[in-house]
Amino acid sequence: MTSPHLDQPSRADRRTLPYPGDEAITAARDRAHQAFAQLFTALGAGRHHLHYAALDVDGRYAVTSVTVTVTTAPAWHLDADPDEFTAVEAAVTAALEGSCTVLATLVVQTEQGPGPVVCGWRIERGWLHAMRAAVVQAAVPAALAYPAPFLPDPSITG
Numbered sequence: 001m002t003s004p005h006l007d008q009p010s011r012a013d014r015r016t017l018p019y020p021g022d023e024a025i026t027a028a029r030d031r032a033h034q035a036f037a038q039l040f041t042a043l044g045a046g047r048h049h050l051h052y053a054a055l056d057v058d059g060r061y062a063v064t065s066v067t068v069t070v071t072t073a074p075a076w077h078l079d080a081d082p083d084e085f086t087a088v089e090a091a092v093t094a095a096l097e098g099s100c101t102v103l104a105t106l107v108v109q110t111e112q113g114p115g116p117v118v119c120g121w122r123i124e125r126g127w128l129h130a131m132r133a134a135v136v137q138a139a140v141p142a143a144l145a146y147p148a149p150f151l152p153d154p155s156i157t158g
Contacts, residue, residue: 018100025097031155032089038151038152043149047110048067049108051063051065052095058100106123107136107140116141117131117147130151131148133146
């Protein structure tokens with residue numbers, strides 16, 4: 001399927017990326033919701049800074065971030081700037097769909113103890129894959145890195 005906006009005039013500053021189709025986008029968005037549910041369950045209560053970075057197929061970099069406060073008692077609740085969270089959610093959705101993304105990562109920095117702790121995931125083949133602590137530590141040397149929690153791919157685990 002082609003982009004639904006082909007009738008719009010082309011501008012030099014406008015990005016032209018492939019349009020994967022509504023079904024692929026819907027499936028990727030469902031996967032993003034599942035990924036975030038698993039992610040916040042694994043991270044637990046606290047203040048978490050999510051940092052997304054990607055290289056798109058057109059050679060441009062995309063970065064966005066959001067701070068999310070998770071409370072678990074008396075019930076689960078997420079508090080975040082809605083515009084910032086929507087930007088991260090849309091970026092992760094695009095990376096999970098994959099047709100416009102070459103490389104993407106999601107790094108989470110949690111305020112904990114005497115300093116922040118970090119972990120991260122590569123977003124490839126339609127899911128989030130845990131990064132080794134050493135790789136994340138090299139990218140964020142001011143924080144203590146730990147192995148990212150495993151997030152089971154729902155398409156494999158059922």
